[in-house]
Amino acid sequence: MAQESGGAAQEHLDEVRELLTEFPVVDGHNDLPWAMREQAGYDLDALDVAGDRTGQLHTDLPRLRRGGVGGQFWSVYVPSDMGPGENPVAATLEQIDFVRRLLARFPESLAPARTADEMEAARAEGRIASLMGAEGGQSIAESMGTLRALYELGVRYMTLTHNHNLRWADSATDQPRAGGLTAFGREVVREMNRLGMLVDLSHVAATTMRDALAVTEAPVIFSHSSSRAVCDHPRNIPDDVLAQLPANGGVAMATFVPKFVLPEAVAWTQAADDNLRAHGLHHLDTTPQAMRLHEEFEAASPRPVATAATVADHLDHMREVAGVDHIGIGGDFDGTAFTPSDLSDVAGYPNLLAELRARGWSRADLAKLTWQNAVRTLRGAEDAARSLSAKRGPSLATIDQLDGPVPTAGGAPAA
The missing domain is CATH 1.10.287 (Helix Hairpins)
Incomplete structure (x- = not known):
């Protein structure tokens, strides 16, 4: 159960809870779908999130309500190190199927959302706008057609990599190979822009971040990454990249994962x-x-042990570098074994906001952090897509065309 912060922040809890009724949290990344696969084989009867699942999951409907969540990007994640007999596209489709069944089961609480307007409509109805994000380009299997199919199924961002490199993009937690994005990787970014699918730069190498920002014609997001200047971990965002967000129009959504926010962890x-x-x-x-x-x-x-104050340190710095219009929240709940002591589950967001309010953040600042920045960024991607799709059609590029075929073990191109 989420604990409440002490000290000065405690005084602001009622204030921020009232704010959340108008400007609820949009969280950039929640791994409930994969946790349900691992713990219950996607069976919502076996693990019913309509009740409190403390001790089993970070996420359930009662705690989402207590946390003031009004928008959630559900991660349709599959591992980047799946074995040869495993199919990442099929596994991604299973994740999407689970999210669709989740929304169909709880229509009074969860509203399917694919656009910024649909997010606003869900908020007006008092429901949680539910979007999907694919965590890692392994989900498209080097296929532009698969990328377009995921968009049609409702996926509204794709993290370019997960923990391992792809042929076309370097990951933050693998040995550099491509040096950022290859020609095919840059084409993936352009096609995502044309579709209106947000380019997510969490998990990617700093070189990949910079290459994507140089290519993109639409706002980008970091769905769950914090500040590298505050905690020097490769999963975090360097200051020079954060500084590019105002010109890009995107948003960096601070994560809560202790090993990414607390150097000692x-x-x-x-x-x-x-x-x-x-x-x-x-x-x-x-x-x-x-x-x-x-x-x-x-x-x-x-x-x-990290705390809400630890995460607030990151947000203070990210605000200083990128500006208050370009930061948000991406907790990574149900995708991490450990959480900060007072951000232990999805009911804990008020503790973070109260900590920030105690540090002098205004109501207007917090409204941008929780709701407005994320919605504006999605709307920006939609606006870019309308313009770009009028200028060019679907990309038919293949990775072999742009990057060359995969070499064989002996160094010669594969037949």
Whole structure:
């Protein structure tokens, strides 16, 4: 259960809760769909999020309401290291299918949304505008047609990479290979612009961020990334990139993941991840078995604990560099084993806003952070798409045409 902040921030909780009734949180990234796959095989009867699922999930409908959430990008994530027998496109479609079934099951609470206008309509109805974001270009399998199909199914952003490089883009957490974006990668960005699908630069290498910003004709997002100047982790955003957002019109959505926001947590989390791998589990596993292993590890080696103040430090810096019009929130709930102490689940957003209010953020500043910036950025992508689609048709480019065929082991092109 989310805990409430103490001190000066406590005094502002009622104020920010009132603000959230008018300007609710748009969260850029929530991994409930994958958590439901792992824990319940997507079975909403086996793990019903209509009730409080504290201890199993970070997310359920009662806590979304308590947290003041009014817009959610549900991640339709698939791992970037799927094995040869696994199909990332099929797995992405299964994720999309789950989100559609989730929305159909709870129409009184969750509203399908594909546009900024539909987000505003959901807010007016008191429902949570629900969008989808594909986390990693592995979901399109190097196919422009698949990219367009995902857009037609409602996907409104794609993170260019996840934790591993693609042939056409470098990841933040892999060894550089492409040097950023290849020619095909740049064409993917242009086609996303033409469609109106937001280019998400979380997870990508800084070189990829810079290449994408040089190519894009529409606003970009960082769906769940914080400041590299505050916590020097490759998943975070360098200041020179943040400084480009005002000209681009995009938004950087600060994440809550302790190893990305608290320097002391970086090494500890690496050791905890290694412990999971030693037991044959994926380091991103959040199943009950994985959490028991984490609890045992933590008992022997207490972890450094982030707080809402830790995240606020990032937002203060990101605001200073990019401006208050270009920041937002992307918690990564249900995609991380650990959370800040007072941002432990989706009910915790008021604690962060109260901390910022105690630091002098105005009501207008907070409204931009929670709702207005994210909606404006999606609208900007839609406006760009109308213009671009009038000028050019769908891209028929292939990766072999633009980047060349994959070399064989001996170095010669594949037949």
